[in-house]
Amino acid sequence: MTFITRLLAGLLLLAGLNNAHADEEFPPVVMELLKVSEHVYYVQGAPGAATQNHGFISNASVVVTDEGVIVFDSLGTPALAKLLLQKLREVTDQPVKKVILSHYHADHVYGLQVFKELGAEIIAPAGAEEYINAENTATVLAERRKLLAPWVNADTHIVSPDRYVEGNEEITLGGVTLKLIFNGKAHSDGDQSVLVEPDGVLLIGDLIFEGRVPYVGDANTKVWLERLKEMEKGKLAAMVPGHGPMSKNPQEVIKTTVHYIEFLRDKMGAAVEEMTPFDEAYEATDWGDFIDMPAFAEANRTNAYQVYLSLERESMAE
């Protein structure tokens, strides 16, 4: 072994030791920063429940420009946000200037404090304040401190945005224009998407769960459906959803989610109109189009019930 190869071996060993240290700082997850287009990269969480894969179950994107970086969503733990930052440093030295949130749900906002500490401006859709002020938000955080320890811990806190956006807005950084599209109360209390204009890339947030049955939760499916139908018409090169892989054929993907939500509203709407009890209506429905989709067993019945209840409310409001 020559001196040089010995030196190299020594350096590699040191690098290995550094990695061992990194393992304690970062959750043992595979996170790859994938290039979507000229300015856009994203990391893709694993499919699964909120506390699986050390909380890495949602996506985050970065828009890299010559004058700074804009982050879209901040992942489900501060440790994951730090790991994202480390990956970002492999492609650019530019500072993170802004973080735009698709919406406030734990799996998208627990990493915010990392970017806040760096001085980034935090921008959220109007409606997010309902999440921030909700009693349940503190309960979920307390639970996640146990279930996602040590990655969510006593130091983890909900960061309020520096400003709320209601309506559509344009942000230009380093010559790259981002169009903020306000979706209102669709998937959550307040949702927004971002179109990275020169790239034709839509960061749609949780209006799309690609490759699985979406979480309808407390959604307003009427508004959600309207927003998706508007987006289906747009000319897009690619779309990054809130969960699941990005798509180079966004219109197809949007169509699938539109079909699911329309189907739920159609079947449950007919049941509400005929005053058929939920259980009976659910059993009588042919779920064949969706039964093989991941998360069907976990989510479909709850989604259907939620839509049934909300359509009852809609019919009473008429």
Ligand SMILES: [Zn+2]
């Ligand atoms: Zn969500």
